[in-house]
Amino acid sequence: MINYKQLHHFWTVARAGGIVRAAERSGLAPQTLSGQIATLEAELGVSLFRRQGRGLVLTDTGRVALDYAEEIFRLGDELEEALRSRASGRTVPFRVGIADVVPKAIAWLLLAPSMNLPEPMRIVCREGKFDALLGELAIHKLDVVLADSPMPSNMDVRGYSHTLGESTIGFFATPALAARLKGGFPACLDGAPLLLPGGEAAVRGPLLQWLDAARLKPRIVGEFDDSALMRAFAEAGAGVFPSASLVGEQLCKQDAMVHLGDANGVTETYYAVSVERRLTHPAVRAISAAANKELKIGQEGR
Numbered sequence: 001m002i003n004y005k006q007l008h009h010f011w012t013v014a015r016a017g018g019i020v021r022a023a024e025r026s027g028l029a030p031q032t033l034s035g036q037i038a039t040l041e042a043e044l045g046v047s048l049f050r051r052q053g054r055g056l057v058l059t060d061t062g063r064v065a066l067d068y069a070e071e072i073f074r075l076g077d078e079l080e081e082a083l084r085s086r087a088s089g090r091t092v093p094f095r096v097g098i099a100d101v102v103p104k105a106i107a108w109l110l111l112a113p114s115m116n117l118p119e120p121m122r123i124v125c126r127e128g129k130f131d132a133l134l135g136e137l138a139i140h141k142l143d144v145v146l147a148d149s150p151m152p153s154n155m156d157v158r159g160y161s162h163t164l165g166e167s168t169i170g171f172f173a174t175p176a177l178a179a180r181l182k183g184g185f186p187a188c189l190d191g192a193p194l195l196l197p198g199g200e201a202a203v204r205g206p207l208l209q210w211l212d213a214a215r216l217k218p219r220i221v222g223e224f225d226d227s228a229l230m231r232a233f234a235e236a237g238a239g240v241f242p243s244a245s246l247v248g249e250q251l252c253k254q255d256a257m258v259h260l261g262d263a264n265g266v267t268e269t270y271y272a273v274s275v276e277r278r279l280t281h282p283a284v285r286a287i288s289a290a291a292n293k294e295l296k297i298g299q300e301g302r
Helices: 004-016 019-026 030-044 060-088 104-116 130-138 175-180 204-213 227-235 245-254 282-294
Strands: 049-052 055-058 092-099 121-128 144-147 160-173 193-197 219-224 241-244 258-274
Touching: 004 019, 004 030, 004 060, 019 030, 055 060, 092 104, 092 130, 104 121, 104 144, 104 227, 104 245, 104 258, 104 282, 121 130, 121 282, 130 144, 130 258, 160 175, 160 245, 160 282, 175 258, 193 204, 193 227, 193 241, 204 258, 219 227, 227 241, 241 245, 245 258, 258 282
Parallel strands: 092 121, 092 144, 193 219
Antiparallel strands: 049 055, 144 258, 160 241, 160 258
């Protein structure tokens, strides 16, 4: 068994950037920290730090150990918070970041299972740009981020993308606008006013490629980073808009939209991005399990 007290000392030094600084923060003597880390290295048979000038830097093995230590002590904090909340009867906060390109109806569909757990849960939703939300995730201000793309490989943020599911993309319009369009689908899109998601939406490129391949030239009258704003414009009759077919029935029944047709071959995929290799938060696990069942797709983080 790893000595977790020694591991915590290693974690403290690695996060502080040196033994002297870690000693100042922890109140322990530098000799104590140095000795504990040396004992840990000896028991594991590895080197976690190496000398560089007057300071210490992590070895490759040390960086791997730090990744695991971050997750171990984060889970420890979550466990303590969950047990205290349960003992006091308080609700457990579930902090979710939702990328603003994810349709609100899809976000609700994905999050709904977290509202039906045995333990009391208080969901806290934050909406914003994907990059900004990943920054919040990195410093543990969020438990998970819902997005339409996996975490970019070039970001200096530790995280794992878990595929939740996907949906085909359909085109919708108000009955009045649909009645003015000429011809059947997809020919009716040629010259039609079209609302599109902004450049950050993963589905934008495939949609434009699909239109180009079909030799359709709609009039793009609006581009929106916020999916809810695009839907508001569509409800006002400003243009045809693309949306996940997964919520098409809701659009037609609740918002009186007309489903014109689907963009064959174009899909939107939804991800839960977390700092966990394997999902452990009960609410995130509930979301993943329900998505795997309902959306017919899902795989462990990659």
